[in-house]
Amino acid sequence: MKSQASITALMSSFGRAFHTENEVHPVFVDPLAKELMTAEEYEAVQGYILNGAHFFEPDLNTSGLTDKEIVRLLVNKHIAPSPLCRAAYTESLLKNIAQTGISQYVILGAGMDTFAFREKEFVSGHRVYEVDHPLTQKDKQARIARAGWRTPENLTFVPDDFAKDRLSERLVTSGFDKRNETLFSWLGVTYYLSAEEIDKTLSEIADLSAEGSALVFDCPDEGFFSASEKRVQNTIMMAxxxxxxxxxxFSYAELEKLLGRHGFRIYDWLTPCNIQTRIIESAGANLKAFEHVNYCLAVRKN
Incomplete structure (x- = not known):
C-alpha cells in the first residue's frame, strides 16, 4: 500500500467502511469512508486482517466461515470499537453543543475523517478546520480529488507538524477566531504522544480557547499497557x-490535574462500561467497548 496514510489511519477507515456496509445496526455510519481508499488498499487491509486471523484470535475456529464472516468477526471485535464509538460520541456531542453557541470545529489529527463531507448542512453554518501533518494532509487532498469531492467553503485544511510548528499560529493564520467558542476533537492521538507533547498541545489548545470552548478526546487509562486482555496487547503490538x-x-486523577493546569474542567467522562451502555447498546450494535479506553469532554473555564 503505497500511501502517505498511516496503517492505523487505513485500518480505521476500513473499519468504518466495512462496518457501515455489513451491519444491520451500525454504531456509526460513514458511507464515504471507502471512497477515500483505493480498491487496492481496501483489499490489502482486508487481506491483512484475514492473514492475521490467528494473531488476533489464536483459538478462532474458521471452519465453515466465509472470508467475509471472518473479517466481520475480527473487525467488530478488534478494529471497529474504538474509532467508531469515539466518532459516534463526538459527532453527537458536536450537534448538541453547537446549539449553545459554538461556531467553530477543529479536528486535530484529522487523518481520513469525512465529517465535513458527510454533514454538509452543519458545515454550511460553522467553520471547520482539519489539522494534520503536511504530508498526511497532502495525501488526503489527493484522495479527495480522486474521489471527485468538492471541498466545502467553510472547511479549511491547516497543515501542522505538531513536533515543530505552533498550532495557535497555524490556526489563526488560517482564519481561526480565538474570540469564538470552539469544539476541538482530538481523537485517536494521545496514545502516540509523550506526556510532554500532550502537555504542549493542551497549552496551545488553551491559548486558542475562548471561555466555554470544549475539548473531546479519547485516552487509555493507567492499566492499559499492563492489561491482560488479548486485543489490548494486540493493538499495542500492531502500533x-x-x-x-x-x-x-492516564488515570482520571492525573488527567483532571493536567487539564486543570490549562484551565479545563472535565464535564463528561465515559469508561468502557458507559461507552457500552450509552453508545453501543443504544444503537443495538454488535460490538464490545474497548477495554481501558475512556472518552473525555472538558470545557474551558477562565
Missing part, C-alpha cells in the same frame, strides 16, 4: 510494528 508506538496513558 509498534507499524512504526507508531503507543506512549501515554
Amino acid at each position: 509498534k510494528a507499524g512504526g507508531e508506538p503507543m506512549q501515554s496513558a
